[in-house]
Amino acid sequence: MKILLIGEYSRLHNSLKEGLMALGHEVTIVGCGDKFKQFPVDFSIYARICNDNKIANFLFKSIRKVIGFNLEKIEKAIRFYLLLSKLNHYQHVQLINSDALETYPILSRFLYKKLFQNIQSRSLLVCGDETPIIDYLFKKEFKYSVLTPYFEDNSIEKEFQFPLKYRNKNYRKTFNWLVKNCQNLITSDLDYEIPMQKMGFQTTFIPNPINTDKITFQNIGITDKIVIFLGINRLSYSKKGIIYFEKALEIIREKYADKIEIIVSENLPYSEYISTYNRAHILLDQVFAYDQGYNALEAMAKGKVVFTGAETEFLNQYQLQADDVCINAKPNENEIAKKLSFLIEDPEKINKISKNARKFIEKEHAYKIIAEKYFTSWN
Template sequence: MKILLIGEFSRLHNSLKEGLTKLGHDVLLVGSGDAFKKYPVDIDVSPKSFNNKLGRFLRKITVRVFGFDIADLETYLRGKKNLHQLKGFDIVQLINEDAFNLNPSLQKLILKPIFKHNKFVFLLSCGDDYSSTNYYLNNKNRYSVLTPYFNDSSLKNYFQYSLKYVTPPYKKLHDFIVANCKGIIASDIDYHIPLLKHPKYLGLIPNPINIEKIDFSPIKVNDKINIFLGINTLSRIKKGIPFFEEALNIIQKKYPEKVDIKITKNLPYNEYINIYHKAHVVLDQVYAYDQGYNALEAMAKGKVVFTGAEKEWLNHYDLKEDTVAINALPDVNQIVKKIEWLIQNPKKIEEISKNARAFIEKEHHYITITQLYLDTWKNH
């Protein structure tokens, strides 16, 4: 089959492309690379003219005065220029409702001919979108990515990206995409729950992880425990990173001779995955029920990851708590206690490390997951 994958924010579509290609399909990936993360794509539609100081200034001015990001116009023109290559595919899959990372009106202009000139379109619920944001705004959950906003409305500016999806322009974009797609697929439990009653929901397909590109490094704790925290400043609040930062301050003061802590900010993807090579423990995120892509890749490497590993996830995969990953709650004391537990029981680090890799091989192997996508596309 000819398959068009649109958008890339985590490496999900890259791994899926690798699986599809290995199974004999013809795949094209188009996207922006997601800013500083620089994920590889076949057709790059990211704006190139506004990356310098003057360009960033012009973007701020146009947003402030006109409510419009001038860089979106370049993204649109780059997408339009390549529309002739985005025709005749058997399957099109959007990584997200904002797959082109573009103003809704311009995005609809790009998507209309794509919908018209290809057979079947599928939508991933992967990251913020209308369904998940609306659900968490209107339902009382133990917590969600919006919890910091609920607790302190002065943080609203930090949640502009999430909240934009429930504004009228993005709601119209959502309705337009849903009306033109065959179905919606969730990439993990956090997006699965909000979609359970949606008439076009096709089910959960876990993130594909290409374990052939990720070497497993068995952990041996002989001296200090190496703890790594990689921060994306744009999502620092919504991922609960302040809880990790405060917990690490406590751990550093209490166990300076037993831990080595490394913290980085806004690294490109290739630098990020290499820099935590020596880490035993990786701190990922707090406000999640399931693991995102960074956590899964770290688990594939054999890291002990503090992330979403809630009871809904445990039940789905028939797991016991703290055997594959550590469930990180929005509670500094809980995080400190979990880290202390690992410091005092280093053999547990080695045990969880092996379990984490085995879990990825069983539940997230990119070939197995690719086949699930193929089956879902063909059966709907």
């Protein structure tokens, strides 16, 4: 089967591609590479002129600042339009998001209509911010969510421009159009599956695929200091609750100065990010979550002890006990510091969670099995 995957924000589509190809399918990814993360794609619609040419970049930023017109979005739309003639012969297309092309909604709909004229089998993946997800979070039925910092302090609205845009009329119109024109709505973890169900959508829940052949388990083997890694993405700093990790690290830095090493990175390309945390025993991922995102799952596959979303809903879904395969990180620096202290004082617990984490990924997220689930859903 010839499969077209549009958009890439986390390496999800790359791992899915690897699983599908292992099953004998032909797969192509179209996308931007997600800015500084630089995920690989087969056909790029990255806005090279707007971003890489210094003179053009200065000019376009000035235009955007003065009149609010984003020429980067226009360039992405043009690049995708020029690709359309190469995208006629696929049997299935999956969008990673309703804004998979990262352009203006009216242009997205125009381009999707052109694309869908020749591809009858279509799916929309919900694996991040999306109109019904944000709508549900505004109901405030979760005890906390990625929007909690915004609800507590509206002055940081600019930091939440990406999730909040999905409540705008044009983005909502695009999502609703795609729901009518795609045969499948697929969710990748419980942070999206629960809201979609609560908002009345019929979805297929398929966990994230992790390439368990490419990502090998690293025996945690603590012989000296315990290494703790925190990777910061400034675009999602508040959404992920990074401030709670930073405060927790301040607490344990004073308490265990001779027992730990702390590594902090910021806005690294994906490949550099991965190599930077390879030495770590513990990885601090995110706070405002109920299930694990993609970065957490890849780290767990390597055997890292990850502080991330692992709420009751997650434990019930996979029939686990608290802190079996990862550590549930709540928005409380003292609680995070307490859990870090427990691990630092009992390194054997780190070893146990490390091995459990790998087994969990192999059981629930193995990329070939997940790819088969996607293929079954599409058919």
